[in-house]
Amino acid sequence: MNRYVDIEPAADTPESAAILDKIGRRMLKRQVDALKSLPTFPESIMRINSVLLEENSNQSMEQIARAIEVDPVVTARILRLVNSAFYGVSGAIASVYDALVMLGLDVVRGIVLSSAAMDVGGRRRSISGLWEHSFGTAVAASALGRTLGMSGVEEASAAGLMHDIGKLVLASQLGSEYDRVIAYAIDEGIHIREAELKLLGVGHDTIGQWLVKRWRLPDSLAEPIALHHEPAQSRAHADVTALVHMADHMIRGYGFGFAGDRTMPPLCDKAWKRLGLNERKLRKAVAKMHIDLQEAMVHANLYVSQ
Ligand SMILES: [Fe+2]
Ligand SMILES: [Fe+2]
The missing domain is CATH 1.10.3210.10 (Hypothetical protein af1432)
Structure with missing residues (x-):
């Protein structure tokens, strides 16, 4: 039995469907809201994310790179991506700092957050x-x-x-x-x-x-x-x-x-x-x-x- 949400087949009447919809939404929303406190949510990812979100403040690329380098999985994923021929620098980029310059903050943020969601799920x-x-x-x-x-x-x-x-x-x-x-x-x-x-x-x-x-x-x-x-x-x-x-x-x-x-x-x-x-x-x-x-x-x- 699932811990969070019971999935029932679609209800027969519009009224019961609406009730189920409400319950389902409320429960799911609570679950999503609870993501932050899930033990599997890597703290390092939260830290990287907050550093990335402060891009317009005084954070330098060096500081961002240092925050990312703490997490080996995210670091590996970023380096793999930047070294793929897709970005035209196959095998040439070995540091997170160079990867950040190459990929840009938007793409790096995408990789970091996807990693977070996947790590939550196992x-x-x-x-x-x-x-x-x-x-x-x-x-x-x-x-x-x-x-x-x-x-x-x-x-x-x-x-x-x-x-x-x-x-x-x-x-x-x-x-x-x-x-x-x-x-x-x-x-x-x-x-x-x-x-x-x-x-x-x-x-x-x-x-x-x-x-x-x-x-x-x-x-x-x-x-x-x-x-x-x-x-x-x-x-x-x-x-x-x-x-x-x-x-x-x-x-x-x-x-x-x-x-x-x-x-x-x-x-x-x-x-x-x-x-x-x-x-x-x-x-x-x-x-x-x-x-x-x-x-x-x-x-x-x-x-x-x-
Ligand atoms: Fe899709
Ligand atoms: Fe989709």
């Missing part, structure tokens, strides 16, 4: 393939952004890396119950978010929103995480949200990683138009994404062993 079967999906979305966002000549590609890459962070939280908090949600999505041939809404009354995008609020992340990251399935609702960061939405589709279509279902979520017309996409540009971006992913796989062991 190595659950249900999140197998999710790191690949997240990393792949970051690569796709970067490839698409560069193809379209957009600015803020680094930020979009970090948002891509973190867009499904709510799934990590759900997997870690619900344990095997989240495996049931995934199985339900696959059996019914529906998108994972639909299955979450039906069984839990809340989607991973909302969970991600709660989490990023708690972690005091900037809106430029929070909005794509909260709205990557409904990019038309995005206001202040509509470009990056549309980019992450498309990147999610690109990597799903490519078949890299596992997003928790076997069907594509609906594609938003407005996001497509906002980015000024056409078939030719998309093909070009997919070709770039393909090369970047291949190189990353050859030159770096980017995967968390499941």
Whole structure:
């Protein structure tokens, strides 16, 4: 029996559905709010995060690097990423400081926070393939952004890396119950978010929103995480949200990683138009994404062993 939330099949009446929805939301929100106090939440990550959040104050790159170097897992993950051919400096970067200069604070923050969410969850079967999906979305966002000549590609890459962070939280908090949600999505041939809404009354995008609020992340990251399935609702960061939405589709279509279902979520017309996409540009971006992913796989062991 799960410690936190009982997952019941969808209720028969709208009234009972509403009650279940409320209870589910309240309990889940409490669980997400309780993340901070979970013993498995690495303190070093909290420290790194707060240092990263003070980027506009007097923190120097050296100070940030020193805070990160305390955590060997995060350090290894950052060095692997920066040394992948994806960033064009294969094998040349050996210090966190150089990696920070190379990747930028946005991407580093994405890596640190994804590590935090995964560490909370441990190595659950249900999140197998999710790191690949997240990393792949970051690569796709970067490839698409560069193809379209957009600015803020680094930020979009970090948002891509973190867009499904709510799934990590759900997997870690619900344990095997989240495996049931995934199985339900696959059996019914529906998108994972639909299955979450039906069984839990809340989607991973909302969970991600709660989490990023708690972690005091900037809106430029929070909005794509909260709205990557409904990019038309995005206001202040509509470009990056549309980019992450498309990147999610690109990597799903490519078949890299596992997003928790076997069907594509609906594609938003407005996001497509906002980015000024056409078939030719998309093909070009997919070709770039393909090369970047291949190189990353050859030159770096980017995967968390499941
Ligand atoms: Fe998602
Ligand atoms: Fe996704």
